[in-house]
Amino acid sequence: MSESLTAVVLAAGKGTRMKSGRAKVLHPLAGRTLIGHVLAIAGQLEPDKAVVVLAQDMDDVASEVKKADIETAIAVQDPPLGTGHALMAARNDLPSAGDILVLYGDTPLLTPGTLMQLLARRRDANAAVAVFGIRPPDPSGYGRLRFEGEALIELVEERHADEALKRDGLCNAGIMAIDASRMGVLLDSLELKQPKGEYYLTDIVEHASERGWSCVAVEGPWEEGHGVNAQHQLAEAEAVVQRRLRLAAMESGVIMTAPETVHLSADTKLAPGVEVQPHVVFGPKVQVAEGAIIKSFSHLEGADVGPAAVIGPYARLRPGSEIGQQARVGNFVETKNTVLEAGAKANHLTYLGDAHIGAKSNIGAGTITCNYDGFNKYQTEIGAGVFIGSNSALVAPLTVADGAMVGAGSTITSNVPADDLALARSRQTNLPEGAARFRAGRS
């Protein structure tokens, strides 16, 4: 983009209608915060500058903002007195030429394509302001756009709108592109509005029109302007994002038989040809390589699944899980901070934590790595070609070297050298006819 672009994200509102005690923009959407989504969208436009407006007591939001990929200045609005006042608070960070794109921290479903259209429309028309308009199925709460002929002349807050405008008017999604060179004059024209005692950013349209500066609107898909003000709207936004993520995955060649039951995160990476069975949840930071199958009812987060590996059904991969090529993690197996090298198998009822399992080793049903003594975590090293018998407890720190075997039902507390067989269980005694005598004594 040749002209300069500054993105300003308004996020100083408390979001009291969320009733969760958490800052609104820190609520999660597909494993990422709302503000994280908005900054990711802004980042795709490659702005020269990004500014986030926060209230005084929002350190938690400020540290989330710093995690985003784009460099962002923070302007503090103290106390928050409306959307117009939020831009006044960012004034020192605003350029004197180019575009200012106003985004909301609680409006996370915009696409870069729509925003590019908005910016292009403002420039082509040499308009002071371009506003993004939507027609949501339930328009209540939105301001409305008022036109005179083709010209956008005013944004009317719902409480000030007449019935006809409320019924027929295009809704203001809140997103605007503003000519930076005229921004100062427009901000100076704002006055406190009653009954809320706020400076409305929306008033700049009327002030621009009065000066003979044109304003324009771009109508787009209502979903993109969907704002999150209450928990049910967060859930609605989640549904939209999930639908988009599933479609994108399938378009890239991921196989899903019941996509509506698969939950993805914004950063989930599934290679073409990966098969995802019904009812799988991908938490943040998961990648799955080509040919892998994720079977039903598995839950993955912070996991790297290698080519042609098979996960589940009912597997749980926790952060730090690295599953190698053609390795298998079966039902009711939990892994955390654990590497399974190529071809290793843990097929049933097992916990592997802080462990490294060598290639082609077999972990029997019911194996537990005892990695925690109540104070510290310890590592379990299992070599290549190892066989761990069922129902074994491996007490870490521990090494079971290449080719070793552990007999079923063992509690292993000492290292096992390569190719040794370790047995750590009491010897069996059979009492001849003992069962028969026991029964005789009872009858």
Ligand code: UD1
């Ligand atoms: C605003 C618009 C309305 C539009 C609607 C779309 C105004 C006056 N009204 O109303 O026309 O239809 O958004 O969702 O602009 N914020 C600050 N500082 C403040 C107040 C708000 O940073 O002092 C931020 C909020 O965190 C939020 C955004 O600005 O991200 C919008 O604020 P909100 O109070 O939700 O505005 P609405 O009443 O929804």
Ligand code: MG
């Ligand atoms: Mg709002």
